[in-house]
Amino acid sequence: xxxxxxxxxxxxxxKLEREIDGFVDILxxxxxxxxxxxxxxxxxSANGKFDEMxxxxxxxxxxxxxxxxxxxxxxxxxxxxxxxxSDVLRLLEHMDELIGMYQGNCYHFSIQKPNFPKExxxxxxxxxxxxxxxxxxxxxxxxxxxxxIKSVRDNGHKVTFYEKESDIKFSALARRIFDSxxxxxxxxxxxxxxxxxxxxxxQAEDIADEVQIYAIKRSV
Amino acid sequence: xDISIIIFLxxxxxxxxxxxxxDAANVFGTAVGTRMVRFKTAAIVCSIFIILGAIISGAGTxxxxxxxxxxxxxxxxxxxxxxxxxxxxxxxxxxxxxxxTQAIVGAIVGWNLYTxxxxxxxxxxxxxxxxxxxxVISGLIAMGFFTLTKNFILKRKLHILRLDAYTxxxxxxxxxxxxxxxxANNIANVMGVFVPISPFTDIxxxxxxVFSSKEQLFLxxxxAIAVGVxxxxxxxxxxxxxxxxxxxxxxxxxxxxxxxxxxFLFASQGISNFLQSINLPSIPLVPVSSxxxxxxxxxxxxxxxxxxxxxxxxxxxxxxxxxxxxIIAALISMILLFILSNIFNLTVSF
Numbered sequence: 097x098x099x100x101x102x103x104x105x106x107x108x109x110x111k112l113e114r115e116i117d118g119f120v121d122i123l124x125x126x127x128x129x130x131x132x133x134x135x136x137x138x139x140x141s142a143n144g145k146f147d148e149m150x151x152x153x154x155x156x157x158x159x160x161x162x163x164x165x166x167x168x169x170x171x172x173x174x175x176x177x178x179x180x181x182s183d184v185l186r187l188l189e190h191m192d193e194l195i196g197m198y199q200g201n202c203y204h205f206s207i208q209k210p211n212f213p214k215e216x217x218x219x220x221x222x223x224x225x226x227x228x229x230x231x232x233x234x235x236x237x238x239x240x241x242x243x244x245i246k247s248v249r250d251n252g253h254k255v256t257f258y259e260k261e262s263d264i265k266f267s268a269l270a271r272r273i274f275d276s277x278x279x280x281x282x283x284x285x286x287x288x289x290x291x292x293x294x295x296x297x298x299q300a301e302d303i304a305d306e307v308q309i310y311a312i313k314r315s316v
Numbered sequence: 317x318d319i320s321i322i323i324f325l326x327x328x329x330x331x332x333x334x335x336x337x338x339d340a341a342n343v344f345g346t347a348v349g350t351r352m353v354r355f356k357t358a359a360i361v362c363s364i365f366i367i368l369g370a371i372i373s374g375a376g377t378x379x380x381x382x383x384x385x386x387x388x389x390x391x392x393x394x395x396x397x398x399x400x401x402x403x404x405x406x407x408x409x410x411x412x413x414x415x416x417t418q419a420i421v422g423a424i425v426g427w428n429l430y431t432x433x434x435x436x437x438x439x440x441x442x443x444x445x446x447x448x449x450x451x452v453i454s455g456l457i458a459m460g461f462f463t464l465t466k467n468f469i470l471k472r473k474l475h476i477l478r479l480d481a482y483t484x485x486x487x488x489x490x491x492x493x494x495x496x497x498x499x500a501n502n503i504a505n506v507m508g509v510f511v512p513i514s515p516f517t518d519i520x521x522x523x524x525x526v527f528s529s530k531e532q533l534f535l536x537x538x539x540a541i542a543v544g545v546x547x548x549x550x551x552x553x554x555x556x557x558x559x560x561x562x563x564x565x566x567x568x569x570x571x572x573x574x575x576x577x578x579x580f581l582f583a584s585q586g587i588s589n590f591l592q593s594i595n596l597p598s599i600p601l602v603p604v605s606s607x608x609x610x611x612x613x614x615x616x617x618x619x620x621x622x623x624x625x626x627x628x629x630x631x632x633x634x635x636x637x638x639x640x641x642x643i644i645a646a647l648i649s650m651i652l653l654f655i656l657s658n659i660f661n662l663t664v665s666f
Contacts, residue, residue, distance in 0.1 A: 113477050
């Protein structure tokens with residue numbers, strides 16, 4: 097109508113909604129793949145599968161990058177959600193960084209091949225599971241930011257809960273590593289990996305805090 | 317048509333331009349200022365609906381304004397319009413959101429005082445009463461709409477992007493309604509004083525359609541308003557949208573719809589007749605101020621949010637401006653009438 101194409105406005109909107117939902121799906125799926133990657137890596141007998149999974153994470157990361165660029169262009173070209181545009185774009189960028197962190201971890205495992213003794217396997221798997229749960233809670237927080245503003249706080253609280261859990265598990269595992277009889281260089285090497293996995297949770301918590309601020313700003 | 321008539325009508329057109337530049341900004345200011353609707357889209361929709369409102373529903377408020385003081389000479393009408401236009405310009409320069417409504421009422425009273433004509437006190441009190449009622453009603457409507465809309469949005473769990481699309485459409489529709497109501501309610505300010513002395517004659521197109529002289533005047537006034545919208549309102553719209561009313565697009569929609577309903581209420585002969593038919597007190601058909609309606613709606617929403625966001629000192633300053641404007645307009649009107657009658661030897665009343 098008079099320069100404002102209503103049909104295009106609504107179709108653009110639906111397309112963008114699908115893209116944003118798709119982006120959050122990717123973050124969630126990358127987490128689930130990562131959850132399987134760690135035990136797969138630890139189980140040396142399945143190295144072919146591990147490489148396959150790393151490749152899958154790489155593909156998903158590229159897809160997420162593409163979506164971020166498309167959403168950015170559409171939001172600016174169509175001047176959509178002028179009041180929340182910068183918040184949404186920043187949110188997508190930070191979530192993209194999270195996907196990048198998952199991918200980085202996969203690459204580091206693939207390149208540096210850390211040697212985790214069997215006694216630490218279960219702790220590392222549990223830490224990974226907590227980290228993935230934390231990101232899952234973040235996905236819910238982000239979805240509620242877009243659709244159900246009232247639930248943002250509740251879901252954000254779950255992120256904080258898992259982040260604390262992860263901190264506890266990280267500290268316990270790091271302590272166990274340094275209390276072990278392993279040589280110092282290996283201890284440092286393992287600590288680096290454990291810390292890098294735990295950092296995913298820190299980033300997720302920062303994003304959840306951001307989303308809660310955006311939600312306050314978004315209130316009618 | 318005599319050239320002097322055209323010159324005198326220019327006074328009304330100047331006021332129309334001023335209305336288009338200032339009051340129209342109230343209708344689309346928040347939508348354009350928040351970049352939810354493009355200026356070009358807003359200007360086109362605003363102009364079309366202001367002209368339609370003026371021609372279709374502009375008669376009611378014109379009648380009331382005519383009762384306040386029937387200016388019976390073109391130079392007098394010219395002086396009143398120019399006085400109103402200048403006073404609106406001065407107040408706008410001072411950064412106070414005012415309306416042509418208050419200015420023209422002051423200017424007419426100025427004409428009455430200068431020419432010794434009686435001011436219909438009953439009508440004046442009705443008009444002044446509606447100036448108090450207008451922001452109050454607008455505020456109450458805004459509070460009601462705000463609560464309903466907020467609950468609706470929370471319940472429906474609309475995606476942020478879909479909400480954005482709906483808000484844009486709603487802003488455009490509410491703006492169109494607001495522009496129609498503004499045209500219907502405020503055309504009296506621009507052309508009302510010229511109605512008793514209209515230089516036009518009725519035009520009959522076949523036997524079915526008669527384009528009356530009053531409608532021709534209203535069309536002319538509507539076009540002047542449209543020119544004001546296109547030439548000067550952009551700046552004012554951005555000021556209203558960004559500085560005066562910093563709010564969410566949804567709240568902006570609430571402000572526009574509340575303002576539009578109030579203007580429509582005070583211009584709709586249909587609603588007035590309906591209320592009378594069911595023995596309820598009818599709504600006086602009075603030109604009300606779009607600025608008052610907007611400010612009322614904003615304060616209403618602010619109060620609903622706890623009142624902390626309301627800048628009470630600014631609200632006070634605006635209110636003082638509403639009292640000052642008619643007085644300034646009356647004084648300028650009297651000065652202009654003095655100049656026209658004593659320096660140019662023109663008859664300002666019969």
